Amino acid sequence: MAKTLSLDNLHRLVDALLQEGVRVVGPKRTGTLTVYAPLTRGEELELNELPRRSAKETFFPPCETILSFEKRDGRTTVSDPDLDRLPETVLIGVRPCDAAAPGILDAVFSWDYDDPFFLERRKRTTIIGIACTSSDDACFCTAVGLTPDARQGSDLFLVPVEGGGFAVEALDAKGSALKERHAALFTAGGNTVPLPLAEPKVEPLDLEKIRAWLDGNFEHPLWKEIADRCAGCGACAFLCPACHCFDIVDEGGEGSGCRRKHWDACGFGKFTMHASAHNPRDVQPQRYRNRIMHKFKYYRDKFGQTLCTGCGRCIRWCPVGIDIKAVLDEINKKS
Amino acid sequence: MCIPDKNIYKPYLATIESVVDETPDIRTLRLVFQDEAVRDSFTFRAGQFAEYSAFGFGESTFCIASAPTRSGYIECCFRAVGRVTEALRRLEVGETVGVRGPYGNSFPIEQFFGRNLVFVAGGIALPPLRTLIWQCLDWRDRFGDITIVYGARTESDLVYKHELAEWQGRGDVRLVKTVDPGGNGPNWDGQVGFVPTVLEQAAPSAENTIALVCGPPVMIKFTLPVLEKLGFADEAIYTTLENRMKCGLGKCGRCNVGNVYVCKDGPVFTAAQVKAMPQEF
Amino acid sequence: MTATATTTKHDFEPKLVAFVCTWCTYAGADLAGTSRMQYPSNVRVVKFPCTGRIDPVFILRAFQKGADGVLVSGCHPGDCHYMAGNFHARRRFAAFRQLLDFVGVDLKRLQFSWVSAAEGGKWVEVVTELTERVREMGPMREFIDLDASEHWSAELADAELKAAYHSL
């Protein structure tokens, strides 16, 4: 029953989807970096590198227009995007740490009020996950409950096999439908011995114990110790697959313009500052504390999930070398 | 609540019907929804807030300051301190603003039926209580004694001056108004002193009484011990929290105090709830 | 101030923004107006106390808001009302020009000048020359195009996604 897909056929699958008018987004090399970008042909797919930014931007772009307004002859009119015209999208070549995140974010984006910008894209997107066969020492998915071949969040899952190609597994109706539609590209049998997985060599974490420690240690010298070095940029939040904070701004002019929603980060001093200049999180350690609390306590308290998938991007790109895994290890030891 | 739009970030359009300058920098706007269907169906509870937009400048968060019992319009009251509030202040009668809401929880007014109420407010923090005050006055027979202690730095900093006069004239409300020492003019007929001190002197009974407190952090800080001294339990004291908000919908991630989202779990909290939160507001 | 429009009709009327100091150039421009000198009406004048107050970001903002050319003008060296404001401005704009050039902005759209309160004729000359030069060059597209482009997954424009935004 197991089906396999050669690398060539994976490329053909992308081409076939594009032919059908489906938007295909996958890791693509642009200049010096690999990012998730709309593909124009299958061969652009770059599966050997974890993209610099996470896949969340497929659902939650860095910046999007939520409405436009125009003032004419004393009348103001507002128009908003036609979300029913958002294209059907296939997000392909997504590693487990990136594939799991959108599902985690569903909770906040559908909490009471449904954010249509996120959820409509979710509805229209099929995620083709891929088991991870390369990792580095910043990776720690296994410490936060995932594995290099975790299926969580994927509709269709590819496991790289010996001799090239992938074993294919449809995980839900969306995945099956996609597989059925392109059945000719998938072959029965073939080598299905998986390549060795990239198991990060990290100490395990007890997330429940960490939550409990965070619960009792809002005030603790640790926060200052870690975060005094924090420069207060948004690199960690913007690269993170699970950070979902945003700002809403009006741009353009008084006469006409757009209201936009764009990524924001709790590390910025301005993030919580009141118009009166009073700031509930006045110094960097308080902001860093909020980041950890949000990911490992608040989100668990509210939605029962952890806002971290262990992709390691914040570790790789922290300008001052703050290592969230080291921080968690330390908390884990304390609790 | 009202006709839901798929785009939760899209405001209803409302026309400024009237403008009242409460103080040199605090203004009340009375807004009427342009869409008749919205006008008819828009309801809210005292304590809820909305996001008001000045198009081209952004959105700002204030409570709905009019009473839920007065339909056909809503009012907001704000001090011009930032980009949006200054832009809102520049708008004139007949111009358009955007309104999203109502959001957040509200005062559990049903639980106050049959009880005495003490309102304690300072400065620009009267509006969140004023909505409830009017609702209670409109339903006067459902409550016991109503006491309002309201103070500001100076006489001119008091908001809703006409309404203060009206309340003072009513026989069924006890209004204690005060200004900080030095803030009183020659014709001042109220008290002189800080709100907590004046509250202590007014000494409303805690018996079967709910206290509703709203004001700057420093006022709250000194008022809570006074209420405690007067015998109020933390569960019988209500206040509202304010934090910087953008979405008002529990998504943008900035208004939380610990795991409590002021925009969704608040803005109304009991003193007991506030004390249980991490002190980060 | 009266700026009398030239009588010739052109296909393209450039929008120019002039940032001027109030003591010299503004007075010079005023002189040109009261002397009924003819010069193109394409220029919008914004006055400042001193060229030293003119932040390079104003120039940027003008281009972003649709200016096709920008003129910055103030007192001659030595004539600054505040002693040295224009000396500082001279260095600042010398540097800023190089930066804009390095980023790829055509410097022909940006003119600096010293125009004193007595030099109504020079004001006319400077404005006319810049107007004609920019007219030749055509509209400044660069910043307008930037404002229209979105950032979608590192692609400047993802046409399919833009479909949803056709109405905006």
Added chain:
Amino acid sequence: MTQGQQTESTPLVDPACYAAATAAIRAEAVRLLEAGEVTAVVGYRAGRRAGSAMPEVATTAEAAAQLIFTPGCQNNLALFLSKAKREALPKGKVAVVVKGCDLRALAGLIGESQLKRDEVHVIGVACPGVYGAGADLAKPLAAESLARKCRECKVHLPEGTDVVAGTLPPLPDLAPLEAEELARLEAMTPQERWAFWTEQFARCIRCLACRQVCPFCFCTQCLCDRNRPQAVDTSPRPAGNTAWHIVRAMHLAGRCAGCAECERVCPMDIPLNLLNRKMAQELFELYGFETTMQPQEQGALTSYRDGDDQSFIK
């Protein structure tokens, strides 16, 4: 090509020179703290990952004994002495570990009256070079993993510091990649340069890491954070991004010490130091101004001469 790569990946210098610098820093830091001469030593300590390092504010002799100097010590610690990060340090005199490029930044801060020379004990390091962005920290430093700025470094050995840790090994001559890239851009037409930068800036996600790590971006409120008026759009779109990077380069002109931290920390690989370097080059050509390891009383754009070039002014 293959030959070139081989030389590029051979270890650059004997790792022992870093070990020697580490030992010297530790000795000095421990001495300073034990003698009570300073309240803290801002240095580097090892991170969890092999070869990684991070800034450390050591306030005890035990912590000082853990300080290191390795090719992973990329940060410019002068940042901690700027107004923006000063809150992280205890009051009183502090010591700071600086490489030559960081020293230029420190001198710049002193020149701008952000601190006084006698408020800081400067521990200079003889620095053969550090890793560039995205380098594999587990492998020894090689020409290919060396930061681009270090290939053309003229300040390997700090001058005017209170002490210098380590000695400089002989260093190979390396192709000046950044200078070459700058020359390539300068040779382009304005249209080509616009296309180049548009593409670069389009990638920017406005994480502001470039601003936050810059020792000179210490404004209490950044122009780009101000919204009355909003000079620069805050959203990560090409328009606002371009304005932001132009404003940033302009505000650093004549001040930038060339530590290239902005470029290193950029998660989107935008070659920001090209802008800074171009401005430095122009200011040198126009006014003979250069940032140095000694504090200067006036910067290029905070001073003037009667005879400054005005050929561009009508």
